[in-house]
Amino acid sequence: MRHLKAHRKLGRTTEHRISLLRNLATSLINSREERIVTTLPKAKELRPFVERAITLSRHAASLDDDANGARGLHLRRLAASYFHAGNSRKASAGRRGQARAPRTAGVAALKRLFDELGERFKDRPGGYTRIIKTGRRQGDGAELAIIELVENPREQQAQEAARKRTKGTGSKKKSSQIKAAAGKKEEAEDAE
Numbered sequence: 273m274r275h276l277k278a279h280r281k282l283g284r285t286t287e288h289r290i291s292l293l294r295n296l297a298t299s300l301i302n303s304r305e306e307r308i309v310t311t312l313p314k315a316k317e318l319r320p321f322v323e324r325a326i327t328l329s330r331h332a333a334s335l336d337d338d339a340n341g342a343r344g345l346h347l348r349r350l351a352a353s354y355f356h357a358g359n360s361r362k363a364s365a366g367r368r369g370q371a372r373a374p375r376t377a378g379v380a381a382l383k384r385l386f387d388e389l390g391e392r393f394k395d396r397p398g399g400y401t402r403i404i405k406t407g408r409r410q411g412d413g414a415e416l417a418i419i420e421l422v423e424n425p426r427e428q429q430a431q432e433a434a435r436k437r438t439k440g441t442g443s444k445k446k447s448s449q450i451k452a453a454a455g456k457k458e459e460a461e462d463a464e
Contacts, residue, residue, distance in 0.1 A: 280313050291356075293321045294378070298355050300401075300419060301325075301381040301389070307420030315403050315419040325354040326400045329390030348386060355381050392423060 282289055296318045299308050310318070332347040355378035393400055404418045 280317050282313060282317065293318060294354065294356050297322045297325065298377045298381045300421070301355075301385055302377055305420075305426060306424040307418050309406070309416060309418050311409075312403075312405060312415040312417040315417040318419055319401050319403060321354065323398065323400050325351045325385060326389055326393055327398070329385045330393050330396075332386060333390035333394045348382070351385060352378075352382055355379075389421070396423075 282292065284292060292314070296308065296310060296314060300306070300318070300322060328347045328351040332344045332351075335344050335347075356376065357378060389400075400421060402420050402422050404420070406416045406418055408414065409416050
């Protein structure tokens with residue numbers, strides 16, 4: 273029986289697997305194109321992992337800031353567990369007068385998650401990611417996939433471009449139909 277064996281092990285120990293998922297989640301959130309290329313099993317394991325973090329940010333975005341400040345902080349701290357902690361040893365890292373260590377990718381991902389993505393997915397009840405199979409890798413034959421966030425800017429630009437194309441061709445058709453109707457009307461008048 274397979275009780276409590278829901279997830280893929282990905283050939284790693286528990287600690288390594290969790291670290292891998294945190295790194296992949298950080299890469300996906302911080303990615304400029306909002307997409308990453310990985311193997312299909314990793315993408316399938318990453319999807320629910322990231323969607324839980326996005327759901328937390330979505331709940332925080334729907335809260336009122338005045339009444340639920342503590343609740344928002346709690347949601348932010350829960351979501352921080354989905355990314356690696358940043359600069360935990362920065363106090364002992366340098367001398368007085370030295371520049372502070374830069375923020376790590378996990379901290380940047382958490383900031384982007386709550387500032388941008390929480391607002392973007394505020395009205396969406398789930399399904400924040402999409403997996404697209406891309407074929408097999410040349411070296412080892414592993415199945416590759418792209419995992420991306422839905423409603424990304426590149427996708428919205430493509431939709432706007434498609435609307436402009438259809439709008440432009442539609443107006444040409446209408447104007448040509450009007451001209452054709454006017455030509456038929458003139459022919460009918462000439463025939464009389």
